Amino acid sequence: MKWREYVKQIAPYVPGKSIEAVKKELNLEEVHRLASNENPLGASKKALAAMQSAMMEAHLYPDAPATELREKLASLFGVLPEQVITGNGADNVISFVISAYVNESDEVLYCSPTFPAYRSSTLLMGGKPVEVPLKEGFVFDLEALKANITDKTKLVFICNPNNPTGTIVDSNALEQFIGDVPEHVTVIIDEAYIEYVQENNYETGIDFFKKGYPVITIRTFSKFYGLAGLRIGYAIASKEILEPMLRLREPFAVNRPAIAAAVAALDDKEYTERHFKMNEEGKHFLKDEMERLGFIVYPSSTNFLYVHVKRDGKKLFDELLQKGIIVRPCTGWDYNEYVRISIGTKEQNELLIETLKTIL
Missing domain, CATH: 3.40.640.10 (Type I PLP-dependent aspartate aminotransferase-like (Major domain))
Known part of the structure; x- marks a missing residue:
C-alpha cells in the first residue's frame, strides 16, 4: 500500500528506552530511568x-x-x-x-x-x-x-x-x-x-x-x-x-x-508541595555535583537538567545504560555532547553521581 507523501517526510519518533526493555536486554535486576522527565514519586x-x-x-x-x-x-x-x-x-x-x-x-x-x-x-x-x-x-x-x-x-x-x-x-x-x-x-x-x-x-x-x-x-x-x-x-x-x-x-x-x-x-496539595521540594533539592544537588565533574549544567525551570558533558553523549548514555541508569542523549537534536537528565529520588540522584564518577 502506498504511503501518503507527507508521512514519508516524518522521521520515526524514537522514545527513551523503557525500564522493561533494558532489564531484558542487559539482564539487569534494577534499572533507573532518568530520561523521560517522569515524576519519581509516582501518582498521588x-x-x-x-x-x-x-x-x-x-x-x-x-x-x-x-x-x-x-x-x-x-x-x-x-x-x-x-x-x-x-x-x-x-x-x-x-x-x-x-x-x-x-x-x-x-x-x-x-x-x-x-x-x-x-x-x-x-x-x-x-x-x-x-x-x-x-x-x-x-x-x-x-x-x-x-x-x-x-x-x-x-x-x-x-x-x-x-x-x-x-x-x-x-x-x-x-x-x-x-x-x-x-x-x-x-x-x-x-x-x-x-x-x-x-x-x-x-x-x-x-x-x-x-x-x-x-x-x-x-x-x-x-x-x-x-x-x-x-x-x-x-x-x-x-x-x-x-x-x-x-x-x-x-x-x-x-x-x-x-x-x-x-x-x-x-x-492533593500535600503531594504537589512534597514533589516540588524534592525536585528542587535534587536539581541543586545534581547541578553542583555534575559541575564538580567538569560538566556545564544550564539553568532549568523544569524537572530535568540539560548538560554539556564535553564528550560523546551517546557513548556516555551507553556506559550508564550498562550500569542500569537511563538518561537521554541529545543526538536526536544534533547536540552530540549534550544529555538531558531527569531529576530522580534522592537515592537515584546519588547513584547517578557515584556511577558517573566511576565511569569518568
Whole structure:
C-alpha cells in the first residue's frame, strides 16, 4: 500500500528506552530511568484511589467532554469551562491544534531544539516547519522568531519552559512578542513544565489569555502530577479558537480513570508541595555535583537538567545504560555532547553521581 507523501517526510519518533526493555536486554535486576522527565514519586495516593474507583466502571464509556475535569480546571484558573479542552496527552492536543489550523504550505514557526511534535504534526498536514535556532543560553529567540514571520505563517509555538533545554523566556518579553505578532498568526504556548517555574510574578499563557490575547496554552498532567501513563493534557483558549479543535478531537479522548485521577490530583496539595521540594533539592544537588565533574549544567525551570558533558553523549548514555541508569542523549537534536537528565529520588540522584564518577 502506498504511503501518503507527507508521512514519508516524518522521521520515526524514537522514545527513551523503557525500564522493561533494558532489564531484558542487559539482564539487569534494577534499572533507573532518568530520561523521560517522569515524576519519581509516582501518582498521588488521592489520584490512585480515584483511579481504582473509576476502574469499577471501566465497562462504561467516559464522559466525552470530561465535564468535571474541565469545570475543575476552569475554576482553578478563573476561566470558563467552554474555554478548556482536554486530550489524550499534550501531544494529542498539539496534533489537533495543528490539524485544525494548518493548510498545505502554511508555515509553523518555532525555535530549535525543542519538542519534536511541532515539526511532525506540521509535516503531516502538508505545512512547512520553520525552525529558528535558540539564542545563546539555549533560550527562545523572540526577535528572530518575529523576523521570520511571513504572510504564510499560521502558528508560532513557544515551548516554555523549553524541552530539552529547561530554559524559560522572560514573561515581559513574551507578552511584548504576543502583542506584536500580526493578526493572522496565533501563538501557542506549550507549558508542559510550567508548574516547576519559581520566578516571582511570572506570567503564564493563561495569564495572557485572561488579559485578552488570542493565545492557546497547552498543559499536561504527565510531569508535575505524575500521571504520564494515563495520557491526559488540556488546552485553554477562547471558545472560538477551540471550536475547530473540538470537531477533530476524538469523542472519548480521555479515559474514565484518567479523568478521575486528574481531578483528584488537583486537590492533593500535600503531594504537589512534597514533589516540588524534592525536585528542587535534587536539581541543586545534581547541578553542583555534575559541575564538580567538569560538566556545564544550564539553568532549568523544569524537572530535568540539560548538560554539556564535553564528550560523546551517546557513548556516555551507553556506559550508564550498562550500569542500569537511563538518561537521554541529545543526538536526536544534533547536540552530540549534550544529555538531558531527569531529576530522580534522592537515592537515584546519588547513584547517578557515584556511577558517573566511576565511569569518568
